[in-house]
Amino acid sequence: MSVGISEEQLNAFVDGELSPAEAAHVAAIIADDARIAHRVLRLHQMKAALAGFADTMPLPAIPVARAKRPSHLRSAAGLGAAAAFVIAMLIPMPASGPSAPVLDQGSIAWHDDWLTHASDAGVWSLPSGLDWVEPVMSTSRLQLVYVHRGEAMQHLGFKGPNACRLSLFVSESDQAQTPLRLTLAEDRQYAAWQTGGFAFEMVARDMAPARFATVATGLRDGSARHGADASLHIALAQTATLPCSA
Amino acid sequence: MLDQMQQTWMLQTRRKLFGYACALCPDISTAEDLYQDALLRAMTANSQPDDPISYRVWLFRIMRNLWIDRLRAAGRLPVFEDAAAVEDLSNGHGADQAVNALAVRQAFQHLSKAHRDILALVDICGFSYAEAAQMLDVAQGTIMSRVSRARAALSAQMQEDKTVVALPLRRRAPKAGGRG
Numbered sequence: 001m002s003v004g005i006s007e008e009q010l011n012a013f014v015d016g017e018l019s020p021a022e023a024a025h026v027a028a029i030i031a032d033d034a035r036i037a038h039r040v041l042r043l044h045q046m047k048a049a050l051a052g053f054a055d056t057m058p059l060p061a062i063p064v065a066r067a068k069r070p071s072h073l074r075s076a077a078g079l080g081a082a083a084a085f086v087i088a089m090l091i092p093m094p095a096s097g098p099s100a101p102v103l104d105q106g107s108i109a110w111h112d113d114w115l116t117h118a119s120d121a122g123v124w125s126l127p128s129g130l131d132w133v134e135p136v137m138s139t140s141r142l143q144l145v146y147v148h149r150g151e152a153m154q155h156l157g158f159k160g161p162n163a164c165r166l167s168l169f170v171s172e173s174d175q176a177q178t179p180l181r182l183t184l185a186e187d188r189q190y191a192a193w194q195t196g197g198f199a200f201e202m203v204a205r206d207m208a209p210a211r212f213a214t215v216a217t218g219l220r221d222g223s224a225r226h227g228a229d230a231s232l233h234i235a236l237a238q239t240a241t242l243p244c245s246a
Numbered sequence: 247m248l249d250q251m252q253q254t255w256m257l258q259t260r261r262k263l264f265g266y267a268c269a270l271c272p273d274i275s276t277a278e279d280l281y282q283d284a285l286l287r288a289m290t291a292n293s294q295p296d297d298p299i300s301y302r303v304w305l306f307r308i309m310r311n312l313w314i315d316r317l318r319a320a321g322r323l324p325v326f327e328d329a330a331a332v333e334d335l336s337n338g339h340g341a342d343q344a345v346n347a348l349a350v351r352q353a354f355q356h357l358s359k360a361h362r363d364i365l366a367l368v369d370i371c372g373f374s375y376a377e378a379a380q381m382l383d384v385a386q387g388t389i390m391s392r393v394s395r396a397r398a399a400l401s402a403q404m405q406e407d408k409t410v411v412a413l414p415l416r417r418r419a420p421k422a423g424g425r426g
Contacts, residue, residue, distance in 0.1 A: 007394050007398065008390050008391055008393075008394040010394075011390070011393050011394040011397055012375070012390050012393075012394075015368060015375065015393065017374065017375045017390070042401070043397060045347075045350075046350050046369075046397060046400060046401070047369050048347070049346075049347035049350035049351060050350060050351070050354060050365060050366075050369035050370055051369055051370065051372070052347065053265055053268070053269065053351055053354070053366075053369075053370045055261070055265075208250070208253055209253070209289055210253075210289040210290065213286075213289065213290075
Protein backbone atom coordinates (compact mmCIF):
# COMPACT_ATOMS: atom_id res chain seq x y z
CA MET A 1 0.00 0.00 0.00
CA SER A 2 2.61 2.49 1.04
CA VAL A 3 5.91 2.70 2.79
CA GLY A 4 5.27 1.96 6.44
CA ILE A 5 1.73 0.70 6.04
CA SER A 6 0.29 -2.57 4.81
CA GLU A 7 -3.11 -3.48 3.48
CA GLU A 8 -3.70 -5.47 6.65
CA GLN A 9 -2.92 -2.49 8.82
CA LEU A 10 -5.25 -0.35 6.79
CA ASN A 11 -8.08 -2.82 7.28
CA ALA A 12 -7.29 -3.12 10.96
CA PHE A 13 -7.36 0.67 11.16
CA VAL A 14 -10.83 0.71 9.63
CA ASP A 15 -11.92 -1.97 12.09
CA GLY A 16 -10.53 -0.07 15.05
CA GLU A 17 -8.17 -2.88 15.86
CA LEU A 18 -4.88 -0.99 15.98
CA SER A 19 -3.22 0.24 19.14
CA PRO A 20 -3.39 4.00 19.70
CA ALA A 21 0.21 4.40 18.56
CA GLU A 22 -0.34 2.34 15.41
CA ALA A 23 -3.58 4.13 14.67
CA ALA A 24 -1.86 7.51 15.01
CA HIS A 25 0.85 6.37 12.64
CA VAL A 26 -1.68 5.24 10.05
CA ALA A 27 -3.70 8.42 10.49
CA ALA A 28 -0.62 10.49 9.78
CA ILE A 29 0.04 8.58 6.57
CA ILE A 30 -3.59 8.95 5.52
CA ALA A 31 -3.39 12.69 6.09
CA ASP A 32 -0.43 12.91 3.73
CA ASP A 33 -1.67 10.64 0.98
CA ALA A 34 -4.97 11.31 -0.78
CA ARG A 35 -4.92 7.91 -2.49
CA ILE A 36 -4.67 6.08 0.81
CA ALA A 37 -7.28 8.36 2.30
CA HIS A 38 -9.64 7.42 -0.50
CA ARG A 39 -8.85 3.77 -0.03
CA VAL A 40 -9.69 4.04 3.67
CA LEU A 41 -12.92 5.79 2.82
CA ARG A 42 -13.79 2.97 0.47
CA LEU A 43 -13.04 0.35 3.13
CA HIS A 44 -15.22 2.26 5.57
CA GLN A 45 -18.04 2.34 3.05
CA MET A 46 -17.76 -1.37 2.34
CA LYS A 47 -17.77 -2.14 6.03
CA ALA A 48 -20.79 0.10 6.60
CA ALA A 49 -22.64 -1.51 3.70
CA LEU A 50 -22.13 -4.96 5.17
CA ALA A 51 -22.94 -3.84 8.70
CA GLY A 52 -26.52 -3.32 7.63
CA PHE A 53 -26.68 -6.68 5.92
CA ALA A 54 -28.50 -8.41 8.77
CA ASP A 55 -30.94 -5.57 9.18
CA THR A 56 -32.33 -6.06 5.71
CA MET A 57 -33.01 -9.75 6.22
CA PRO A 58 -36.49 -10.66 7.41
CA LEU A 59 -36.00 -12.32 10.77
CA PRO A 60 -38.10 -15.45 11.12
CA ALA A 61 -40.62 -14.36 13.70
CA ILE A 62 -41.58 -17.84 14.70
CA PRO A 63 -38.88 -20.48 14.64
CA VAL A 64 -40.57 -23.71 13.71
CA ALA A 65 -39.32 -27.23 14.03
CA ARG A 66 -40.71 -30.65 13.50
CA ALA A 67 -39.66 -33.95 14.90
CA LYS A 68 -37.82 -36.55 12.89
CA ARG A 69 -35.74 -39.53 13.71
CA PRO A 70 -33.01 -38.81 16.20
CA SER A 71 -29.63 -38.09 14.74
CA HIS A 72 -27.70 -37.37 17.87
CA LEU A 73 -28.99 -37.99 21.35
CA ARG A 74 -27.82 -36.58 24.58
CA SER A 75 -27.79 -38.81 27.58
CA ALA A 76 -29.02 -37.06 30.67
CA ALA A 77 -31.33 -37.88 33.47
CA GLY A 78 -34.98 -37.02 33.85
CA LEU A 79 -36.49 -34.27 31.83
CA GLY A 80 -33.14 -33.07 30.67
CA ALA A 81 -32.88 -36.30 28.77
CA ALA A 82 -36.38 -35.95 27.41
CA ALA A 83 -35.70 -32.43 26.27
CA ALA A 84 -32.42 -33.33 24.71
CA PHE A 85 -34.04 -36.27 23.01
CA VAL A 86 -36.73 -34.44 21.19
CA ILE A 87 -34.82 -31.26 20.59
CA ALA A 88 -32.05 -33.32 19.10
CA MET A 89 -34.66 -34.88 16.87
CA LEU A 90 -35.89 -31.52 15.73
CA ILE A 91 -34.97 -30.84 12.18
CA PRO A 92 -35.73 -27.28 11.29
CA MET A 93 -37.95 -26.24 8.49
CA PRO A 94 -38.54 -22.79 7.12
CA ALA A 95 -40.85 -20.54 9.04
CA SER A 96 -42.41 -19.45 5.81
CA GLY A 97 -43.64 -21.42 2.86
CA PRO A 98 -46.17 -24.13 2.37
CA SER A 99 -44.60 -26.58 4.77
CA ALA A 100 -44.82 -24.28 7.77
CA PRO A 101 -47.46 -25.39 10.26
CA VAL A 102 -50.35 -23.12 10.92
CA LEU A 103 -50.97 -22.21 14.51
CA ASP A 104 -54.29 -23.26 15.86
CA GLN A 105 -55.74 -19.90 16.74
CA GLY A 106 -58.62 -21.67 18.49
CA SER A 107 -56.47 -23.26 21.16
CA ILE A 108 -54.50 -20.06 21.61
CA ALA A 109 -57.74 -18.18 22.08
CA TRP A 110 -58.89 -20.77 24.64
CA HIS A 111 -55.60 -20.41 26.48
CA ASP A 112 -55.87 -16.61 26.51
CA ASP A 113 -59.43 -16.86 27.70
CA TRP A 114 -58.31 -19.05 30.58
CA LEU A 115 -55.59 -16.56 31.51
CA THR A 116 -58.07 -13.73 31.47
CA HIS A 117 -61.19 -15.15 33.01
CA ALA A 118 -60.77 -18.47 34.71
CA SER A 119 -60.02 -18.96 38.36
CA ASP A 120 -57.23 -21.15 39.62
CA ALA A 121 -59.12 -22.03 42.76
CA GLY A 122 -59.91 -25.61 43.54
CA VAL A 123 -58.10 -28.88 43.48
CA TRP A 124 -58.22 -30.79 40.28
CA SER A 125 -57.20 -34.24 39.30
CA LEU A 126 -56.20 -35.37 35.88
CA PRO A 127 -58.93 -37.00 33.85
CA SER A 128 -58.78 -40.73 33.62
CA GLY A 129 -56.44 -41.94 30.95
CA LEU A 130 -54.19 -38.90 31.23
CA ASP A 131 -52.29 -40.09 34.29
CA TRP A 132 -49.09 -40.20 32.29
CA VAL A 133 -49.19 -36.42 32.14
CA GLU A 134 -48.61 -36.07 35.87
CA PRO A 135 -44.95 -37.14 36.16
CA VAL A 136 -43.95 -34.84 33.33
CA MET A 137 -45.78 -31.88 34.79
CA SER A 138 -44.70 -32.43 38.37
CA THR A 139 -41.09 -32.75 37.31
CA SER A 140 -41.55 -29.50 35.44
CA ARG A 141 -43.09 -28.01 38.59
CA LEU A 142 -46.37 -27.43 36.82
CA GLN A 143 -49.52 -28.02 38.81
CA LEU A 144 -52.95 -28.70 37.42
CA VAL A 145 -55.16 -25.74 38.33
CA TYR A 146 -57.87 -25.82 35.70
CA VAL A 147 -59.88 -28.41 33.82
CA HIS A 148 -62.44 -27.64 31.19
CA ARG A 149 -64.24 -30.51 29.55
CA GLY A 150 -65.68 -29.54 26.22
CA GLU A 151 -67.76 -31.60 23.88
CA ALA A 152 -64.86 -32.79 21.82
CA MET A 153 -61.88 -31.42 23.66
CA GLN A 154 -60.40 -31.25 27.11
CA HIS A 155 -58.52 -28.20 28.24
CA LEU A 156 -56.11 -28.71 31.10
CA GLY A 157 -54.51 -25.62 32.63
CA PHE A 158 -51.23 -25.88 34.53
CA LYS A 159 -49.56 -23.29 36.66
CA GLY A 160 -45.92 -23.20 37.61
CA PRO A 161 -43.42 -21.01 39.41
CA ASN A 162 -42.85 -17.50 38.08
CA ALA A 163 -46.48 -17.32 37.03
CA CYS A 164 -45.95 -19.74 34.16
CA ARG A 165 -49.19 -21.02 32.73
CA LEU A 166 -49.51 -23.74 30.20
CA SER A 167 -52.52 -25.21 28.47
CA LEU A 168 -52.79 -28.75 27.22
CA PHE A 169 -55.63 -29.56 24.84
CA VAL A 170 -56.60 -33.14 24.11
CA SER A 171 -59.10 -34.20 21.49
CA GLU A 172 -59.77 -37.18 19.33
CA SER A 173 -58.19 -37.30 15.93
CA ASP A 174 -58.53 -39.42 12.86
CA GLN A 175 -54.81 -39.27 12.19
CA ALA A 176 -52.71 -41.98 13.72
CA GLN A 177 -49.48 -40.08 14.18
CA THR A 178 -47.92 -36.79 13.22
CA PRO A 179 -44.55 -35.40 14.22
CA LEU A 180 -44.13 -32.92 17.01
CA ARG A 181 -44.37 -29.39 15.70
CA LEU A 182 -42.97 -26.61 17.83
CA THR A 183 -43.42 -22.91 17.46
CA LEU A 184 -41.25 -20.95 19.83
CA ALA A 185 -41.87 -17.25 19.53
CA GLU A 186 -41.00 -14.67 22.13
CA ASP A 187 -44.54 -14.15 23.30
CA ARG A 188 -46.18 -17.42 22.33
CA GLN A 189 -45.19 -21.04 22.46
CA TYR A 190 -47.15 -23.69 20.71
CA ALA A 191 -46.74 -27.42 20.22
CA ALA A 192 -48.93 -29.91 18.41
CA TRP A 193 -48.75 -33.58 17.68
CA GLN A 194 -51.06 -36.51 17.13
CA THR A 195 -50.65 -40.04 18.20
CA GLY A 196 -52.80 -43.05 18.95
CA GLY A 197 -55.94 -41.42 17.61
CA PHE A 198 -55.57 -38.28 19.72
CA ALA A 199 -54.52 -34.75 18.93
CA PHE A 200 -52.53 -32.82 21.51
CA GLU A 201 -51.85 -29.12 21.56
CA MET A 202 -49.84 -27.13 24.06
CA VAL A 203 -49.96 -23.38 24.41
CA ALA A 204 -48.10 -20.96 26.66
CA ARG A 205 -47.27 -17.30 26.73
CA ASP A 206 -43.85 -15.99 27.65
CA MET A 207 -42.56 -19.34 28.81
CA ALA A 208 -38.88 -19.98 28.32
CA PRO A 209 -38.64 -21.76 24.98
CA ALA A 210 -36.37 -24.44 26.35
CA ARG A 211 -38.74 -25.17 29.20
CA PHE A 212 -41.70 -25.31 26.87
CA ALA A 213 -39.85 -27.60 24.50
CA THR A 214 -38.90 -29.81 27.43
CA VAL A 215 -42.48 -30.21 28.56
CA ALA A 216 -43.68 -30.79 25.00
CA THR A 217 -41.01 -33.40 24.58
CA GLY A 218 -42.02 -35.21 27.74
CA LEU A 219 -45.69 -35.13 26.90
CA ARG A 220 -45.12 -36.21 23.33
CA ASP A 221 -43.03 -39.08 24.59
CA GLY A 222 -45.65 -40.01 27.17
CA SER A 223 -48.52 -39.80 24.74
CA ALA A 224 -46.73 -42.01 22.27
CA ARG A 225 -46.48 -44.69 24.92
CA HIS A 226 -49.96 -44.26 26.34
CA GLY A 227 -51.91 -42.65 23.56
CA ALA A 228 -53.49 -45.92 22.53
CA ASP A 229 -54.53 -46.62 26.08
CA ALA A 230 -58.16 -47.69 26.00
CA SER A 231 -58.91 -45.79 29.20
CA LEU A 232 -58.11 -42.52 27.50
CA HIS A 233 -60.50 -43.33 24.69
CA ILE A 234 -63.17 -44.16 27.22
CA ALA A 235 -62.52 -41.00 29.22
CA LEU A 236 -62.78 -38.81 26.18
CA ALA A 237 -65.92 -40.59 25.05
CA GLN A 238 -67.44 -40.01 28.49
CA THR A 239 -66.55 -36.37 28.62
CA ALA A 240 -67.77 -35.78 25.10
CA THR A 241 -71.31 -35.70 26.43
CA LEU A 242 -70.63 -33.20 29.16
CA PRO A 243 -71.97 -29.70 28.66
CA CYS A 244 -69.65 -26.76 28.36
CA SER A 245 -69.09 -25.12 31.71
CA ALA A 246 -67.81 -21.85 30.31
CA MET B 247 -31.32 -25.12 30.09
CA LEU B 248 -31.68 -21.42 29.55
CA ASP B 249 -32.09 -19.14 32.47
CA GLN B 250 -33.76 -15.78 32.12
CA MET B 251 -30.52 -13.92 31.47
CA GLN B 252 -29.31 -16.30 28.80
CA GLN B 253 -32.69 -16.18 27.15
CA THR B 254 -32.40 -12.41 27.02
CA TRP B 255 -28.94 -12.63 25.51
CA MET B 256 -30.20 -15.06 22.92
CA LEU B 257 -33.05 -12.78 21.94
CA GLN B 258 -30.71 -9.80 21.74
CA THR B 259 -28.30 -11.71 19.53
CA ARG B 260 -30.68 -13.49 17.24
CA ARG B 261 -30.88 -10.82 14.52
CA LYS B 262 -27.13 -10.81 14.10
CA LEU B 263 -27.15 -14.58 14.33
CA PHE B 264 -29.65 -14.80 11.52
CA GLY B 265 -27.60 -12.30 9.55
CA TYR B 266 -24.61 -14.57 9.99
CA ALA B 267 -26.68 -17.52 8.79
CA CYS B 268 -27.79 -15.54 5.74
CA ALA B 269 -24.20 -14.61 5.04
CA LEU B 270 -23.04 -18.20 5.21
CA CYS B 271 -25.85 -19.90 3.35
CA PRO B 272 -26.69 -19.73 -0.33
CA ASP B 273 -30.38 -19.04 0.22
CA ILE B 274 -32.81 -17.87 2.88
CA SER B 275 -34.37 -21.27 3.39
CA THR B 276 -31.04 -22.88 4.22
CA ALA B 277 -30.21 -19.92 6.44
CA GLU B 278 -33.43 -20.37 8.37
CA ASP B 279 -32.61 -24.03 8.88
CA LEU B 280 -29.16 -23.23 10.14
CA TYR B 281 -30.43 -20.43 12.37
CA GLN B 282 -33.07 -22.59 13.95
CA ASP B 283 -30.78 -25.54 14.37
CA ALA B 284 -28.26 -23.34 16.15
CA LEU B 285 -30.86 -21.89 18.49
CA LEU B 286 -32.24 -25.28 19.38
CA ARG B 287 -28.76 -26.64 19.93
CA ALA B 288 -28.00 -23.72 22.21
CA MET B 289 -31.22 -24.10 24.16
CA THR B 290 -30.56 -27.72 24.93
CA ALA B 291 -26.89 -27.41 25.79
CA ASN B 292 -25.94 -28.85 29.14
CA SER B 293 -23.88 -25.86 30.12
CA GLN B 294 -23.77 -22.34 28.80
CA PRO B 295 -21.49 -19.35 29.33
CA ASP B 296 -22.62 -17.07 32.09
CA ASP B 297 -21.39 -13.76 30.76
CA PRO B 298 -22.84 -12.01 27.73
CA ILE B 299 -19.67 -11.73 25.67
CA SER B 300 -18.74 -15.38 26.04
CA TYR B 301 -22.33 -16.38 25.45
CA ARG B 302 -22.40 -14.45 22.17
CA VAL B 303 -19.18 -16.02 20.96
CA TRP B 304 -20.43 -19.43 22.06
CA LEU B 305 -23.74 -19.01 20.24
CA PHE B 306 -22.10 -18.00 16.97
CA ARG B 307 -19.59 -20.78 17.32
CA ILE B 308 -22.45 -23.26 17.56
CA MET B 309 -23.85 -21.94 14.32
CA ARG B 310 -20.48 -21.95 12.61
CA ASN B 311 -19.75 -25.50 13.73
CA LEU B 312 -23.11 -26.62 12.39
CA TRP B 313 -22.33 -24.89 9.10
CA ILE B 314 -18.91 -26.53 8.93
CA ASP B 315 -20.43 -29.92 9.74
CA ARG B 316 -22.90 -29.58 6.90
CA LEU B 317 -20.24 -28.51 4.46
CA ARG B 318 -18.01 -31.35 5.57
CA ALA B 319 -20.83 -33.81 5.04
CA ALA B 320 -21.30 -32.42 1.55
CA GLY B 321 -17.56 -32.43 0.89
CA ARG B 322 -17.51 -28.68 0.39
CA LEU B 323 -15.43 -27.33 3.24
CA PRO B 324 -14.27 -23.73 2.89
CA VAL B 325 -10.65 -23.11 2.03
CA PHE B 326 -8.79 -20.56 4.10
CA GLU B 327 -5.73 -19.40 2.18
CA ASP B 328 -3.89 -18.07 5.17
CA ALA B 329 -0.51 -18.35 3.51
CA ALA B 330 -1.47 -16.23 0.51
CA ALA B 331 -0.25 -12.67 0.34
CA VAL B 332 -2.72 -9.87 0.70
CA GLU B 333 -3.16 -8.02 -2.53
CA ASP B 334 -2.32 -4.37 -2.68
CA LEU B 335 -5.43 -2.64 -3.92
CA SER B 336 -4.17 0.87 -4.02
CA ASN B 337 -3.91 0.99 -7.79
CA GLY B 338 -7.01 -0.74 -8.95
CA HIS B 339 -10.31 -2.43 -8.21
CA GLY B 340 -12.41 0.66 -8.51
CA ALA B 341 -10.53 2.72 -6.01
CA ASP B 342 -11.93 5.82 -7.62
CA GLN B 343 -15.52 4.70 -7.38
CA ALA B 344 -17.88 5.50 -4.59
CA VAL B 345 -19.31 2.41 -2.92
CA ASN B 346 -22.90 1.47 -3.38
CA ALA B 347 -24.30 -0.57 -0.52
CA LEU B 348 -26.40 -2.76 -2.76
CA ALA B 349 -23.41 -3.50 -4.94
CA VAL B 350 -21.38 -4.44 -1.89
CA ARG B 351 -24.01 -6.87 -0.66
CA GLN B 352 -24.44 -8.40 -4.08
CA ALA B 353 -20.72 -8.83 -4.47
CA PHE B 354 -20.54 -10.30 -0.97
CA GLN B 355 -22.90 -13.08 -2.00
CA HIS B 356 -20.44 -14.10 -4.71
CA LEU B 357 -17.47 -14.38 -2.41
CA SER B 358 -16.01 -17.70 -1.34
CA LYS B 359 -17.32 -19.31 1.83
CA ALA B 360 -14.15 -18.47 3.70
CA HIS B 361 -14.33 -14.80 2.76
CA ARG B 362 -18.01 -14.57 3.61
CA ASP B 363 -17.36 -16.25 6.93
CA ILE B 364 -14.76 -13.80 8.15
CA LEU B 365 -16.47 -10.68 6.80
CA ALA B 366 -19.76 -11.77 8.30
CA LEU B 367 -18.17 -12.21 11.70
CA VAL B 368 -16.37 -8.88 11.69
CA ASP B 369 -18.56 -6.60 9.61
CA ILE B 370 -22.04 -8.03 9.96
CA CYS B 371 -21.91 -9.48 13.44
CA GLY B 372 -19.51 -6.92 14.84
CA PHE B 373 -16.99 -9.25 16.44
CA SER B 374 -13.58 -7.90 17.31
CA TYR B 375 -10.54 -9.61 15.89
CA ALA B 376 -9.88 -11.13 19.31
CA GLU B 377 -13.39 -12.55 19.56
CA ALA B 378 -13.26 -13.87 16.01
CA ALA B 379 -9.89 -15.44 16.75
CA GLN B 380 -11.34 -17.10 19.81
CA MET B 381 -14.26 -18.40 17.84
CA LEU B 382 -12.19 -19.74 14.97
CA ASP B 383 -9.34 -20.98 17.16
CA VAL B 384 -6.74 -19.09 15.19
CA ALA B 385 -4.29 -16.31 15.99
CA GLN B 386 -5.47 -12.72 15.93
CA GLY B 387 -2.99 -12.01 13.17
CA THR B 388 -4.66 -14.66 11.06
CA ILE B 389 -7.95 -12.86 11.46
CA MET B 390 -6.29 -9.64 10.40
CA SER B 391 -4.97 -11.30 7.25
CA ARG B 392 -8.25 -13.00 6.47
CA VAL B 393 -10.21 -9.78 6.83
CA SER B 394 -7.82 -7.96 4.58
CA ARG B 395 -7.88 -10.70 1.99
CA ALA B 396 -11.66 -10.95 2.11
CA ARG B 397 -12.11 -7.21 1.63
CA ALA B 398 -9.71 -7.34 -1.28
CA ALA B 399 -11.77 -10.13 -2.79
CA LEU B 400 -14.94 -8.15 -2.16
CA SER B 401 -13.49 -5.13 -3.86
CA ALA B 402 -12.37 -7.26 -6.80
CA GLN B 403 -15.79 -8.87 -7.01
CA MET B 404 -17.44 -5.48 -7.12
CA GLN B 405 -15.25 -4.57 -10.03
CA GLU B 406 -16.15 -7.79 -11.75
CA ASP B 407 -19.85 -7.40 -11.17
CA LYS B 408 -21.64 -5.28 -13.66
CA THR B 409 -23.89 -4.23 -10.86
CA VAL B 410 -21.48 -1.72 -9.45
CA VAL B 411 -23.03 1.66 -9.60
CA ALA B 412 -20.42 4.34 -10.05
CA LEU B 413 -21.79 7.33 -8.29
CA PRO B 414 -20.43 10.70 -9.33
CA LEU B 415 -17.94 11.93 -6.82
CA ARG B 416 -18.79 15.53 -7.53
CA ARG B 417 -22.16 17.03 -7.96
CA ARG B 418 -22.79 18.75 -11.23
CA ALA B 419 -23.28 22.43 -11.05
CA PRO B 420 -27.00 23.24 -11.22
CA LYS B 421 -28.21 24.61 -14.48
CA ALA B 422 -28.94 28.27 -14.62
CA GLY B 423 -32.48 28.92 -13.53
CA GLY B 424 -32.78 25.50 -11.98
CA ARG B 425 -33.53 24.88 -8.38
CA GLY B 426 -30.36 25.03 -6.47
